[in-house]
Amino acid sequence: MPNTEQRLEEHLITDEPFYLPQGDEMGIAKAAYQHTIPLLLKGPTGCGKTRFIQHLAWHLKRPLITVSCHDDLSTGDLVGRFLIKGGEAVWVDGPLTMAVRRGAICYLDEVVEARKDTTVVIHPLADDRRELPIEKLGELLTAPPEFMLVISYNPGYQSVLKDLKPSTRQRFVSIELNYPNAALETDIVCHESGLDQETGAALVRLATMTRHLKNEGLPEGASTRLLIHAGKLFGSGMDRRRACRAAISETLTDEPELLAAITEMVNSIF
Amino acid sequence: MILAILKKRFLDLLPPPLPSDWEAEENLEQLTELPVRLQDLILQQVPAIWPVSNSLCYSYLACADTAISCLGEEQIVNWVAALLDLYEKEGLKAAQAFMADIENNYLCQLQGETGIRLDEVITRLRPYAEGIVRRSVTLEEGTRLYTDTARIFLPGKLTVLPSTTENFLLYKLMLTTQLALINSCTYEMVIGGDSSFAQVLQEKHGSGHSPEQIKIEDFWNIFPEPRLAEDLFTLAEGWRIGEQMAADFPGLWRDTVGLRRQLAEQRRPLSSLKGKSRVVEALSLYLMNGRTDQASGLSNQHFSWLTNQLSEPARTAKDSALKAAAIYALLNNIQQPYEPVEPLPYLGRLQPAAAHQVHLQERAETKEKFIKALAAILADSKPSTADMQSKDNEFGEPPARLNSDDATALLIAPGPKDQSEPPETANNLSEPSQLLIIDGPAIEIPEALKELAAEIKADLGLIPNEYISAAHGLAGKGEPPENIGSDREGKSLQGVITYDEWDYRRAGFRKDWCLLNEKMVRPVKGTFVQNTMDKYRGLLIKLKKQFEMLRCTERLVKRQRDGDDIDLDAVIESISDIRAGRSGSEQLFVRLKRDDRDIAVMFLIDMSSSTEGWVGEALKEALILMGEALEVLGDRYAISGFSGMRRSRSDFYHIKDFAENYNKEIKGRIAAITPQEYTRMGPPVRHATKILQEVDAKVRLLIILSDGKPEDYDDYKGEYAIEDTRHALIEAKTVGIHPFCITIDQQAHDYNAHMYGEVNYIFLDKVSDLPLRMPAIYRNLTT
Secondary structure (H helix, E strand, O other), X not given: OHHHHHHHHOOOOOOOOOOOXXXXXXXXXXXXXXXXXXXXXXXXXXOOHHHHHHHHHHHHOOOEXXXXXXXXXXXXXXXXXXXXXXXXXXXXXXXXXXXXXXXXXXXXXXXHHOOHHHHHHHHHHHOOOOEEEXXXXXXXXXXXXXXXXXXXEOHHXXXXXXXXXXXXXXXXXXXXXXXXXXXXXXXXXXXXXXXXXXXXXXXXXXXXXXHOHHHHOOOOOOOHHHHHHHHHHHHXXXXXXXXXXXXXXXXXXXXXXXXXXXXXXXXXXX | XXXXXXXXXXXXXXXXXXXXXXXXXXXXXXXXXXOHHHHHHHHHHHHHHOOOOHXXXXXXXXXXXXXXXXXXXXXXXXXXXXXXXXXHHHHHHHHHHHHHOHHHHHHHHHOXXXXXXXXXXXXXXXXXXXXXXXXXXXXEEOOOOEEOOOEEEEOOEEOOOOOHHHHHHHHHHHHHHHHHHHHOOHHHOOEEOOOHHHHHHHHXXXXXXXXXXXXXXXXXXXXXXXXXXXXXXXXXXXHHHHHHHHHHOHHHXXXXXXXXHHHHHOXXXXXHOOHHHHHHHHHHHHHHHOOOOOOOOOOHHHHHXXXXXXXXXXXXXXXXXXXXHHHHHHHOOOOOOOOOOOOOOXXXXXXXXXXXXXXXXXXXHHHHHHXXXXXXXXXXXXXXXXXXXXXXXXXXXXXXXXXXXXXXXXXXXXXXXXXXXOOOXXXXXXXXXXXXXXXXXXXXXXXXXXXXXXXXXXXXXXXXXXXXXXXXXXXXXXXXXXXXXXXXXXXXXXXXXXXXXXXXXXXXXXXXXXXXXXXXXXXXXXXXXXXXXXXXXXXXXXXXXXXXXXXXXXXXXXXXXXXXXXXXHHHHHHHHHHHOOOOOOOOOEEEEEEOOOOEEEEEEEEOOHHXXXXXXXXXXXXXXXXXXXXXXXXXXXXXXXXXXXXXXXXXXXXXXXXXXXXXXXXXXXXXXXXXXXXXOOHHHHHXXXXXXXXXXXXXXXXXXXXXXXXXXXXXXXXXXXXXXXXXXXXXXXXXXXXXXXXXXXXXXXXXXXXXXOOOOEEEEOOXXXXXXXXXXXXXXXXX
């Protein structure tokens, strides 16, 4: 299918995405790829899960197909469906089928957001069968060794409705990513936003403070991504306190008390 | 002055018509205790107030004492004038309110309404503090500014600066400084008594006192003028902390430059001080406004030597001690004795004694936890036959082989299976212990115990033998037989109920074997509930949200065969399928589905003495949180506790009925839950089953919270107890109740799965997790 071929081309990452490893996650991922074991990424929002996968895809030279999962995601959205084109029904591959056919990396981002009946379609694909049945075509695809399935989720939500079933999670090799340590995070923030080390370190310090606020009603503190946003605002010459308010405090919470506390932290640091 | 005289004087002041005698007496009574001078002062104002309003005058008499102590005697006239003005403008209520809140209403006005109260800003400062330090610190109102490392005391009100913003900033500066004080480990300073520095000091100032380790106070006391040493050390620390804050919180440091300068200007003029005090004050000013040209009374050259000395880079509190000693040496040449100057307004005086108290308390808590954790391991390593047979040892001395310190050793991490290394004594430990050897096979130490051991070692340098022998004692004895025979809690509710007990040996019931009393828990008043709500404020908000979501029982279900509306996605897909020559789906509707939650749950709480302390608090906290969450959710629930001693007295405590509303009374009863006696699980489970059976609900849930093995004073222990508990739970299951056990223990036991059933229990080793976990467990169970 030339169409698919062409569309896949767009998913090939040619420039190395910036990624500083936190630990041995690269080694684990490569080994899992070698042995055709699917990968489960856990970690808080904005800690670098997606970037890690991009880097992995670049390293393995495989196209990366990302699906952001949501609660209306149906099996058809993943596998494919018939569409009517000019009075004729045409089968269109979904992202998962496309990745299986072409040996790409399929990344199901925030997989717990998808309905449980949707996630079961990956079951035969995620164990040693590595098969994807396409019911409507009566086809059974077998994934080539290059195909890799990666799912990610954020265990911080702590919701019964948003938890992976054991039967799903036990098919994966898991990598837990967290916010990087302060020095590493500073490097990342500086690299991504172009800030100097000192300012970068100050941002990381602020983030660490907000991450202590779990008991005060802030389940997740400022992520590395937020810091980079703030850093970029700094870079365009915006007043630092204002930038932090826009990029960090207001983004984190709507609660007036917490907002005030975070603002005080910002004011103490910048 | 006796009341009669006071009354006469009072009545003499009044124009007719006079109040009745008893009325006058009633209102004057509270003045009788005051000194005559104050009584005169208070009575002087009466003629001004009485004609305006008699009621106001009586209110005034009630408040006057507080007003004088708060405002000072000379202000009372002005205060009364303001009071009368307000009365005439806004009436009696307003005037009474004005009097009730003297400090805020009057002092603020005096100072132009610029003050700010701690309770206005505490909600902002608390999370701020939480963000900065890792350990939990509470903010409290205090007369002086200081921290004991667990609490930070801030003044209840700040009015020293001209604007509200600045006063708030001062609060923030004070708080951040105290937090920095905690973070920079000032109170942990220890100088080795044999270090050359200490020896030089001893020789020079030697007060003869030479402990092995010199702590902050010891350091001050080396000097002939400890207060001078203290103030110099505090200044040096102030500088070190200031540098740190300038680096870590440059924004705050910059914002407060002007403020610190203003505070410096408000201090006593230097010219009013002499000698050492003047120099110390000059140094204080230098720290506050950074100017080196203070009129210190010393030559510029000398003073700049001092400021240079003070501004040397310092990494630890010990560096500050060195600085203080150096400056002290110079000031020592000045003859006049030192008169203490005011401390830096945002740093205050250091309180090493208070910090030490907190430290000791924490040490004691760690010790207790360690001993209990170790004891649990030791107890488990006993052969299980001991449980049923060796009754002689029940409360006597532990078996000798367990009591010998030599047989027990905490090994230095030699790799998990290496037992060939000779066991070393606990004192030689230099790394976290990995293994525990007790007269036989090595047992791996659970993570929690390892952490405790590391904590103790960081504190004391070693694990004292005493800790280990105490653990031995505890392990040998089982739980101490506390509270035997005491009947502290409320009255019996109804007659005694009898229950059978399962005897596994005869595979049958012992008929009417146990007697069970239903009792009421008397509610207690106190701050426990409020403290819990405060402590978990954040969690509560989250919990309520989560439980609200569970309550949300209406949802649209897609792809139904029939329903309220057409599912457009499904229809399009179906048409596509049909066009493609395949049969289309028939499930083309969306339907609004209502899920009714029809759940009744009973929480059955283990109130045995073994829950004392470490389990009890968390358990109660968890119940409060559950109560709050369940109120949102609307599930019916009851809470009961159990304990007892021997088969003749099994107590079943009512804390909340299914029918009762969750209110203050219930909260008080939860707070009143106290450890009682033993854990005979069978009868209360059977009784709870009976109660639940009478409740009409689709799902009936019995959640049991316990801290380990069931055990009673008599032969209800070991296998017998486990089998009886297991049987009681099976009985519950057979009548359609879902039992679920949350067991809190240092480590999981093999018998748990057998006793509770493989999937019907959850094991928690960190009791502090309970308040967080319990709502989550409940949610999992009921969705």
